Amino acid sequence: MSTLEKHLHLGRLPPRPAVPGGGGQSSSKMRMGPGRKRDFSPVPWSQYFESMEDVVVENENGKETFRIYKSGSEGPVLLLLHGGGHSALSWAVFNSAIINRIQCRTVALDLRSHGETKVRNPEDLSAETMSKDVGNVVEAMYGDLPPPIMLIGHSMGGAIAVHTAASNLVPSLLGLCMIDVVEGTAMDALNSMQNFLRSRPKTFKSIENAIEWSVKSGQIRNLESARVSMVGQVKQCEDAASPEVPKAIVEGIIEEEEEEEEEEEDYEGRGSLNKRKKEDDTETKKEHLYTWRIELSKTEKYWDGWFRGLSNLFLSCSTPKLLLLAGVDRLDKDLTIGQMQGKFQMQVLPQCGHAVHEDAPDKVAEAVATFLIRHRFTEPIGGFQCVFPGC
Template sequence: RRPRRSAGPVSEAESGGSQGVGAPLGVMSALEKQLHLGRLPPRPPLPGGGGQSGSKMRMGPGRKRDFSPVLWSQYFESMEDVVVENETGKDTFRIYKSGLEGPVLLLLHGGGHSALSWAVFTSAIINRIQCRIVALDLRGHGETKVRNPEDLSAETMAKDVGNVVEALYGDLPPPIMLIGHSMGGAIAVHTAVANLVPSLLGLCMIDVVEGTAMDALNSMQNFLRSRPKTFKSLENAIEWSVKSGQIRNLESARVSMVGQVKQCEGAASPECPKAIVEGIIEEEEEDEEDEEGGGSVNKRKKEDDTETKKEHLYTWRIELAKTEKYWDGWFRGLSNLFLSCPTPKLLLLAGVDRLDKDLTIGQMQGKFQMQVLPQCGHAVHEDAPDKVAEAVATFLIRHRFTEPIGGFQCVFPAC
């Protein structure tokens, strides 16, 4: 096969006066170009192997993705620290809020995440329906400060949710829909079953099912050990979250990871072990050094690690590995608890294969609405915030809990 020619001016002599399928691309019509290119074999993979998941696609000279952190204020209207008092002292819970009217969507994040994981979802749904957003940092997570952050039992965290609602609204809370992802979904169910939110009007779980969750617990410690212990910067943490596939949406990662990591207090801090920072080197930087011949990449990385001061490192805000004793309590019996809730229910999943037996039967009996959002990772509301916002908005409008705004059109699921 003749090599492809670059598109450009072509003389009639070169083209042979023909514009058929065999004519050079420079003188073809748009349709003929498309037909011709469709007959060519696919381009060979880039050197080094791997697809888009292995390394980011090069978008042109000097084109780099921006991994810098983004402030919460670009997505939420306000931030507040809610003080909960009891007989033993005070606890302070961080919340982020948006919206002035409509039902309250109380958002509960997954284990290790924070309220900031709902940032992009918040901006998406607030423009679709009349609602108010309250995104909560659960105990031991984000900026919430409690006297016993190690107590992450389902019962304790469910009580926290009820206490925050009472502190915010007193004896007359507005209609509230609980929406939780993963661990947060389990806590939402436990909160609903215990009737800790008396004005509850709906319940939504995102990618949490008892059967698959219990099966996954066996490999959870291995997953946690595979994560980096420290990051040399917030940018480095954000880059890791995207390239590792933990969060598949860069926009969400730039605001969400800020709530997942914290700056180490000092070189001797036990939270920041003396280990090599697991940095990620940009492909562009590698290429530049290779072209200039200015030393090996490994040498530069080692020098960067040496120069990085330990007190400037970032580590995880919560050590999830130490919460293992609570995992069983979060998820065991969750499916039947979810089905027993008398309020309208919505289940959003990243894949239909995640359904267990109890939920499959319940779904066939019409006990809850289910929607599968493919091409998402576990953090569905971060990977596809617009689709999740549409699903939640449609659910609320369908039950006449709110009204659409901004010309939002509901698309009711077929099943």
Template sequence: MSSLEKELFLSKLPSRPPMRPGLQAGSKMRMGPGRKRDFSPVPWNHYFETMEDITIAREISKDSFRIYKSGSDGPVLLLLHGGGHSALSWAVFSSMIISRVKCRVVAVDLRGHGDTKVVNSDDLSAETMSRDVGDIVDTLYGADAPPILLIGHSMGGAIAVHSAAKNLVPSLLGLCVIDVVEGTAMDALNSMQTFLRSRPKVFSSVENAIEWSVKSGQIRNLESARVSMLGQIKRYEDDLDTPGSSQSFIDTAIHEEEEEEEEEEEGGIPKKEKKNEPTKSIKQDTPEYTWRIELSKTEKYWEGWFRGLSNLFLSCPIPKLLLLAGVDRLDRDLTIGQMQGKFQMQVLPQCGHAVHEDAPDKVAEAIAAYMIRNRFTEAKGDIQSIYPSF
């Protein structure tokens, strides 16, 4: 158990994040005037049933992978997170899909991420990570593996496609990829380092990190941010190569928001037009937390994740689902494939890149409908009535 998890259990947090009456779990939290949002962290066991570390024996080493599980029957949804994230990014979604259809979920901290510990954590090549997926399935289930549905977001979506294309999961039932398309991913690589440099290097507290993730738009769902950010950060080390500056991104975001509020209260007069009023500064506390993985150092693997991804996805001879935050993300190969009916696609607008975190309820509904349509499982209760017949 990590130091963050120990802190959470000692803090005796409430059993579920407090929500306003009538607010559905997983929906965006809108607070009324004068009410402050709660950025306190929420532990994994509010969404998953069990957590364990499984050991994979290699030829020259033993690697430990952290997994979170829920459910006792039905097909297994093997969930692969995006770069820099962790299995906890699936927390809210997992609780929602389990309530909709008969299934089991297994969310994995991939190599170099979360609380997984491997000998060569810097090797994030598509070949190595897809082999990890096959080894995890083999370690968990052996020759009697149940039907498995691979679901991956961003980098995890690419690894899911590579795993499926190489037939590393013999009992593979279906493939779901969330907001990753070869064309747009390759185009975005040139600006990725700029984006990573724009993020704060350190945070003064877990709450500070959660607040940044929501205010910056990285995660647009407060409930999800309160559990998933725990998998992205770790205790700050004194010998960190890149010490934080005195004015981090989160301080800037809070400062700008306070200025906007003051302008509204004072007749909309911009502060820069007011004389003899010093700019308000936000105190930067001693840095306590930083990112668990330095994504900027993984650049040499990025092209290998995404190059040729569209054709690999289309070549997989299983029912496929592509969930996107915008239809503009489709590249030429996938556009043609979609017109030919080679996969099912659904666009979930008004979401950021972390679609399954921003709208876990809508993603759960889309995947539940996909599973029922392909007769992978059965709906729970009356939920089947909300899906159209095919």
């Protein structure tokens, strides 16, 4: 595995050519004939989830608000935890797929500092704090008698799911699923992660532009998922170029800068050159209206805590476990031994990028549904027939 591929475990896929269709629900939409333009416009969450709400949690820091998206009314709860830099919306297409296969309820959570969740100390992204958040949200939603819950986490969210399970913060835990996160690979990637984060675009001129970049760079290989997911990853820039600032004010600032520049001109040629440069910079700023919701580079001090010891922690959880990987080469020594000993169920979903549940939502939904049916945690619906994998 290349060094860049190891970067996947913080929730980011290094730039590479996108695979049309990605094996997900939108494959037909991605295969467009010559001359047909793909639609990069955003899609609302309401096309995939039944409801959205804010869960208020009271702790030593006061009141904090966690955004969740929900579907279903009966069966076990699948509590979905996204990867670093992503949001609950990364589960949107998977949500539609799983709800149509088995009797279950889904709750997709925006983790602290991500999406629309608002907390008093957003800089604290330690595994301990984030796992406590998950437990607090479960308690706030269901009280002392929560329904059976299966934790499903991707990348960073997978690590947080394991820490939550190992700390017994969900008393009704039914099962545990990690998606494309392995301690060995993740730890190897940390040293060069900052360079990768610096290589990404800092700003986008529109949400459509951000969606287009995510697909063409290969971060999300499924256009359908990217159109709903990227909305949770970017936000409007908070500066003078923001649409909230009246155009007259922006123009006034530009005019003042140009007047000062003209007064400082030593000669006409130099002044014209500076003025053109100023105008070019201003136009660039006016176009760059969106940026990342969270600066992952500032969370570096927590990366080690998310992943170190994760394999043994995962293996120590007594609940039934499922590991979904984009490639078998991601397995480290501890998980290889554990898998040979039958301590967890593993399934490899090839031809996917790191965002497995976005690239191939149908395949992930089928794997999760089969796991739950195999353990008799739920029943199939809509004629779904599971095929038990050999591994």
